[in-house]
Structure formats: C-alpha cells, structure tokens
Amino acid sequence: MAVASSRQPFVCLRRLPKTRRTYSTTQTPLPPTPPASGAAKLTTRRLISLHGPDAPKFLQGIITNNLSTATRSGFFAAFLTAQGKVLHDVFVYPTLGSGFHDLHNKTEDPGFLVEVDEKETGNLLKHLKRHKLRSKFALRVLEEGELDIWSVWREQEKWTPHPALPSSQGANIDTQGNITLIDTRATGLGQRILLPSTSALDTFSSMQGVQDVGLAAYTIRRYLRGVPEGQDEIPRDDVLPMNTNFDIMSGIDFKKGCYVGQELTIRTHHTGVVRRRVLPVALFDSASSPPEKIVYDASTKVAVPERNTEIKIEGKRGKPGKWINGVGNVGLAMCRLELMTDLQVTGEPSTFSAEDRFIVKSEQDAKALGVKAFVPDWMKSKIRAPKLQRRVE
Incomplete structure (x- = not known):
C-alpha cells in the first residue's frame, strides 16, 4: 500500500512569471481638503539632542546652513555626503533659553535639537558619531513622548520670510518657553513648534485658534507647494541638494565656510x-x-x-x-x-x-x-x- 506524501511539489521561483505593479491602491476615502488654519502632529519625524561647548562648531562643519554660538533662530538644512549628495533633510532648533534646555541641559553651554525623518534616526546618529571625534558635547536621541513636533499654519500668515529671521532676535522661543521655528521652505507653510507630549494643546498660546487636522493635511499642503520631505521623497545618497530645491528653500548658505559636501555644491551653484x-x-x-x-x-x-x-x-x-x-x-x-x-x-x-x-x-x-x-x-x-x-x- 503506497503512503501518500505530505511534501509539496517543488516549484522553481525563477520560472514563475514576474509581475510589476505600477499603481498602488487609492485610499478610500481620501483625506479632506486641508483647512486654511490648522495644526498637524508630525509623527514621521524624530529629534536628536546635541549639547555642549563644541556643538555649534561641530554642526557648522557638517551641515549646509550657517550656524554659530550666537544662533538663536532655527533653520532648515541638510547633511551631505563628501560627493555632495543629500543624506538627510533636517531642521535645527537652538535650545538655549527654552524650557527644554533648562530642564535637561541645566548649563549655559549651547544646545541644539536636530529634527530628521524617523526612519533615518539611526543613520543620522551614526553619521554624527563618525564625525564627533573629540568634540565636547553630549549626543542622544529623544525618547518617544518626550517632545512632539507640530506644524501650525494660519490663514492670515500667507507669506514666509526668506531667509529666516536674524539670529539676534531670539525668535525661536515662545512666551511659555517652547521652541518654535519658521518654516522657510515655501510660502505659507507656517511654523514648527516642539511641545511636551503630556500636555493639552489648548494650554499653549502658540496653538490658540487652531485644531489638530492630521498629518495628511500637512502632507497635501507640502505637495501643493512642491516641498519634498524625508527618506521617501529625498532618497539617501541619491540626489544633489539643488535637485530637491534646498537652494531655493533657504536650506543652503552659499557664503559660509567649509563643510562636508561643499565643493560640488558651490561649484554647481556658481557654474553649473x-x-x-x-x-x-x-x-x-x-x-x-x-x-x-x-x-x-x-x-x-x-x-x-x-x-x-x-x-x-x-x-x-x-x-x-x-x-x-x-x-x-x-x-x-x-x-x-x-x-x-x-x-x-x-x-x-x-x-x-x-x-x-x-x-x-x-x-x-x-x-x-x-x-x-x-x-x-x-x-x-x-x-x-x-x-x-x-x-x-
């Protein structure tokens, strides 16, 4: 009597027909049209803290925008490879004078929070450690729930200054000690605000008159203005900063000194x-x-x-x-x-x-x-x- 085998017949995967799906399924239903005023919690972004006497000098040598010990306003920038391609699109927030600095750093040494795509947090941390050498500053990734990143826009604020406000104005701290930043990438994008996760939004003066309308509203507003963000839209080590509009989104200072990736960036700007x-x-x-x-x-x-x-x-x-x-x-x-x-x-x-x-x-x-x-x-x-x-x- 023959015993039936339970083994499945062998199938050579190389001979299976290859399929390539070009279109993804449309969301049903789609997000509503973004309101004229609103706020969105940016759950796709993460913060890394740098605090210490050498933090400004260290960042100055590896980012595309200009920074000094006197910098008080946040700004948009990029980390580049030595060949001048974009590694990470970031926002840099000076923390000195904020409630976060007083609570966690407790010294007069300069400190900064670097906002990056959540999926690229580990890669950026490795990049920073690789260049740190003997620089004197502490480096850590903020825990989830420590600070939330919000984008806030209001109907009457249709135009954004280019470039950002002068650093001497200290415009990055609101009346309650929260860190803010004007989003200079395109007109009407509003501002970013870093808020403690455990507090109600209506307790902050910066959030008065707006409601949480979701991340999709923020994303649609970015798309309508042509602003890419994060690893999915600015692939790591794949494009030059000019291709992704860093030069016209106030992300590059063409008058600053040397930094990683500067040579090709400057040459492209002036001659390319x-x-x-x-x-x-x-x-x-x-x-x-x-x-x-x-x-x-x-x-x-x-x-x-x-x-x-x-x-x-x-x-x-x-x-x-x-x-x-x-x-x-x-x-x-x-x-x-x-x-x-x-x-x-x-x-x-x-x-x-x-x-x-x-x-x-x-x-x-x-x-x-x-x-x-x-x-x-x-x-x-x-x-x-x-x-x-x-x-x-």
Missing part, C-alpha cells in the same frame, strides 16, 4: 545648471484636458503611481521625469524643467512644447494617467535665469 527639480504635479484622466492650476480633489478616483515610476511624453521618446509621491490627484515628481515646463535654465533653445502630453503608464495596463507639472510663484521667482554668454570677437 540645474536641469532637474522636484515640482508639484497634478494627475488627471489622460482622455481629458490638463488642469489649468493644481488643486487637491478629495473626490478623485485616480490611483497614485508607485515611487520612481517613469513619466513619459505621449507619442514621443524621452524621459522627462519620475513620479515621487502623492495623495489623490496631487503629488511630487522629479522633472526636467525644459521638457515639462516653460522655464528656461540654459542658454540653449528650450525643448518644451505646450502641445506635449505627459503620462504615467503601467507596463501591464493600457490605461495611462495624465501628468502636469506646475511651477509655484514662490519657486519661479527664485530659479535663476540662464546667464547670457558674450562672444569675444
């Missing part, structure tokens, strides 16, 4: 041409006309493409860009400026045509989504026109 930038884009049915302006639609039925999906020109060859991330019908894409927009960044004739249609298309699905890139006014005013080369006869 930035052909690719992250821009806000709108998705639409490819059978309909492209939208005239970018507006978030919570009732949209389009499916968001997966990251790094190639954008193509309908009926033509070429690689005008790549999709990065999005919510509903709005998102971010890395775009070749002279292919997807009417901006001219070189002295050569522009290849942009108003008749071109840009699409994101699946290899398995014949249906394609239309894509249209937009250049916000705040961004257009900061992208430099090409220099005219004079011929010497």
Whole structure:
C-alpha cells in the first residue's frame, strides 16, 4: 500500500512569471481638503539632542546652513555626503533659553535639537558619531513622548520670510518657553513648534485658534507647494541638494565656510545648471484636458503611481521625469524643467512644447494617467535665469 506524501511539489521561483505593479491602491476615502488654519502632529519625524561647548562648531562643519554660538533662530538644512549628495533633510532648533534646555541641559553651554525623518534616526546618529571625534558635547536621541513636533499654519500668515529671521532676535522661543521655528521652505507653510507630549494643546498660546487636522493635511499642503520631505521623497545618497530645491528653500548658505559636501555644491551653484527639480504635479484622466492650476480633489478616483515610476511624453521618446509621491490627484515628481515646463535654465533653445502630453503608464495596463507639472510663484521667482554668454570677437 503506497503512503501518500505530505511534501509539496517543488516549484522553481525563477520560472514563475514576474509581475510589476505600477499603481498602488487609492485610499478610500481620501483625506479632506486641508483647512486654511490648522495644526498637524508630525509623527514621521524624530529629534536628536546635541549639547555642549563644541556643538555649534561641530554642526557648522557638517551641515549646509550657517550656524554659530550666537544662533538663536532655527533653520532648515541638510547633511551631505563628501560627493555632495543629500543624506538627510533636517531642521535645527537652538535650545538655549527654552524650557527644554533648562530642564535637561541645566548649563549655559549651547544646545541644539536636530529634527530628521524617523526612519533615518539611526543613520543620522551614526553619521554624527563618525564625525564627533573629540568634540565636547553630549549626543542622544529623544525618547518617544518626550517632545512632539507640530506644524501650525494660519490663514492670515500667507507669506514666509526668506531667509529666516536674524539670529539676534531670539525668535525661536515662545512666551511659555517652547521652541518654535519658521518654516522657510515655501510660502505659507507656517511654523514648527516642539511641545511636551503630556500636555493639552489648548494650554499653549502658540496653538490658540487652531485644531489638530492630521498629518495628511500637512502632507497635501507640502505637495501643493512642491516641498519634498524625508527618506521617501529625498532618497539617501541619491540626489544633489539643488535637485530637491534646498537652494531655493533657504536650506543652503552659499557664503559660509567649509563643510562636508561643499565643493560640488558651490561649484554647481556658481557654474553649473540645474536641469532637474522636484515640482508639484497634478494627475488627471489622460482622455481629458490638463488642469489649468493644481488643486487637491478629495473626490478623485485616480490611483497614485508607485515611487520612481517613469513619466513619459505621449507619442514621443524621452524621459522627462519620475513620479515621487502623492495623495489623490496631487503629488511630487522629479522633472526636467525644459521638457515639462516653460522655464528656461540654459542658454540653449528650450525643448518644451505646450502641445506635449505627459503620462504615467503601467507596463501591464493600457490605461495611462495624465501628468502636469506646475511651477509655484514662490519657486519661479527664485530659479535663476540662464546667464547670457558674450562672444569675444
């Protein structure tokens, strides 16, 4: 009598048909349209504390923005590789004079909190320790629940100063000793506030008149302005800071001294041409006309493409860009400026045509989504026109 075997038949995984899903499932329902005023707890971000006499000098040598012992206002910056590519996008908060500093540091030595993508906390900590050597400062990651990071925006605060307020104004501490920072990356992004996790929001003067509307509202507002953030949108060691708009988002001081990655950054700024930038884009049915302006639609039925999906020109060859991330019908894409927009960044004739249609298309699905890139006014005013080369006869 034969005994039935319980073993499953062998299947060679290499011979299974490969499938590649280009479109992810659309959220149902989508987040509502962000209100004109609101607040969002940034659960995707984490804080690292540096405190000690050498903290300013140490940070000055490895970040893209300018910092000194007199710095009192927070700012946006980046850590770069030696080759000038972005490792981490960060916000730096001076803590001296705040309730956090008085409670935890208890000295007059300068201190800073560095805000980074939560998933990159360990990598940034290793990066800091690698460069620390004998510098005199303490380094630690804040525990979860120690301080919460909030983004707050109000309807009447439509414009943001560029660059940030002078450090002598000490504008980073509110009346209750909480650390604040003006978000200078784009107009209307508001400010960031670091608050104790155990306290009710309505007890803080900085939060008066706003309600917690969720992280999705903050994300949509970023996308509409063309502001990338975090590892998913600024891949580690993959792009130059100009490609992700650090130069026009007050993230680089081109007059400061040496720092890691400075050589290529300065050379690109003064002699190079930035052909690719992250821009806000709108998705639409490819059978309909492209939208005239970018507006978030919570009732949209389009499916968001997966990251790094190639954008193509309908009926033509070429690689005008790549999709990065999005919510509903709005998102971010890395775009070749002279292919997807009417901006001219070189002295050569522009290849942009108003008749071109840009699409994101699946290899398995014949249906394609239309894509249209937009250049916000705040961004257009900061992208430099090409220099005219004079011929010497």
